[in-house]
Amino acid sequence: MTPTRHFRIASIPGDGVGSEVVAAGRQVLDALAAASHGALGFTWEEFPWGSDYHARTGKMIADDGPDRLRAFDAVYFGAVGWPTVPDHVSLWGLRLRLCQGFDQWANVRPVHFLPGITSPLRTADTTPLDWVVVRENSEGEYGGFGGRNFAGRGPGGEIAVQSAVFTEVGCERIIRFAFDLARTRDRRKVASVTKSNAQQYGMVLWDEVFARVAADYPDVETESVLVDAMAAKFVLAPQDLSVVVASNLHADILSDLAGALAGSLGLAASANLNPERRHPSMFEPVHGSAPDIAGQGVCNPIGAIGSAALMLEHFGLAQEAARVRRAIAATCASGVLTRDVGGTATTKDVTAALIDNLAD
Numbered sequence: 414m415t416p417t418r419h420f421r422i423a424s425i426p427g428d429g430v431g432s433e434v435v436a437a438g439r440q441v442l443d444a445l446a447a448a449s450h451g452a453l454g455f456t457w458e459e460f461p462w463g464s465d466y467h468a469r470t471g472k473m474i475a476d477d478g479p480d481r482l483r484a485f486d487a488v489y490f491g492a493v494g495w496p497t498v499p500d501h502v503s504l505w506g507l508r509l510r511l512c513q514g515f516d517q518w519a520n521v522r523p524v525h526f527l528p529g530i531t532s533p534l535r536t537a538d539t540t541p542l543d544w545v546v547v548r549e550n551s552e553g554e555y556g557g558f559g560g561r562n563f564a565g566r567g568p569g570g571e572i573a574v575q576s577a578v579f580t581e582v583g584c585e586r587i588i589r590f591a592f593d594l595a596r597t598r599d600r601r602k603v604a605s606v607t608k609s610n611a612q613q614y615g616m617v618l619w620d621e622v623f624a625r626v627a628a629d630y631p632d633v634e635t636e637s638v639l640v641d642a643m644a645a646k647f648v649l650a651p652q653d654l655s656v657v658v659a660s661n662l663h664a665d666i667l668s669d670l671a672g673a674l675a676g677s678l679g680l681a682a683s684a685n686l687n688p689e690r691r692h693p694s695m696f697e698p699v700h701g702s703a704p705d706i707a708g709q710g711v712c713n714p715i716g717a718i719g720s721a722a723l724m725l726e727h728f729g730l731a732q733e734a735a736r737v738r739r740a741i742a743a744t745c746a747s748g749v750l751t752r753d754v755g756g757t758a759t760t761k762d763v764t765a766a767l768i769d770n771l772a773d
């Protein structure tokens with residue numbers, strides 16, 4: 414019988430622990446499909462792109478890779494970065510190539526406490542942490558403009574310039590996205606992050622666009638905070654935040670901090686969205702390839718499984734996404750935890766427990 418809802422997913426495990434966590438997420442979605450009695454189906458195709466592929470071909474992705482990915486409903490990604498390839502080559506050659514090539518301009522990174530997970534923030538008087546960091550994912554500090562010049566300056570005299578690009582269109586679309594997201598949440602608040610006192614062009618434009626867009630959302634509370642102050646606020650006043658919108662670099666840093674404050678970066682999920690749905694969106698854990706533990710079977714699969722839940726939501730499968738999230742919470746509450754969150758369980762133990770909890 415053909416499933417009534419069927420989705421084609423391209424998986425790219427990438428480097429290091431990417432293959433371990435992508436396998437875990439696939440198993441969870443396949444278990445959901447198996448339990449749906451034919452109502453839901455996923456077809457997977459795996460692509461071997463990443464640093465090993467680079468060692469064989471000199472490229473992080475096949476030349477026709479992006480064209481081949483267009484045929485899929487979504488991309489499920491692991492991680493990029495391995496010591497054999499310079500980090501800027503691997504990042505630009507794969508993750509950024511896909512995010513920017515598919516105009517996945519909104520990177521959504523939800524963060525919340527999970528039962529059974531010890532957080533450095535969790536105290537008796539702290540209300541539950543529940544944030545979404547919205548990362549501008551197409552330009553800013555990752556615009557790719559700059560250069561290096563040695564000319565005539567002799568040893569030690571090289572100059573490098575790295576420009577950040579802020580377009581009015583780029584600022585406006587991500588800020589509107591953040592406001593629209595805030596309207597779907599209990600706490601209707603958007604905090605905008607810049608460093609516009611020091612970076613007086615692009616980030617002042619961002620602030621101005623934020624103020625203009627905010628006027629269209631009188632029902633949403635706002636604040637504008639400098640990135641250094643926001644880093645402190647994450648730690649000191651987490652209950653005062655809901656949606657946090659920031660540039661590519663600032664949100665990258667803040668979302669790692671957020672993951673660590675929730676208990677571990679290994680728990681953090683993310684969606685790289687092309688909201689217009691002209692191109693595939695891509696779902697990946699926030700963490701990288703973790704070369705120090707790769708291949709040991711001990712990495713935390715929850716960030717990747719949470720990313721699979723975001724992919725289900727993107728497919729319009731809100732109930733299934735909620736079911737996966739309940740299974741994540743139940744698994745954490747039961748104490749089946751990998752070592753980054755204080756347990757001794759393996760990646761496979763956590764995945765198996767979570768699949769059992771899908772049934773509840």
Ligand code: GGG
Pocket residue numbers: 490491492493494504508665697698699700701702
């Ligand atoms: N799964 C996310 C990942 O592989 N991240 C590697 C990394 O270095 N990312 C940098 C970035 O997201 O800007």
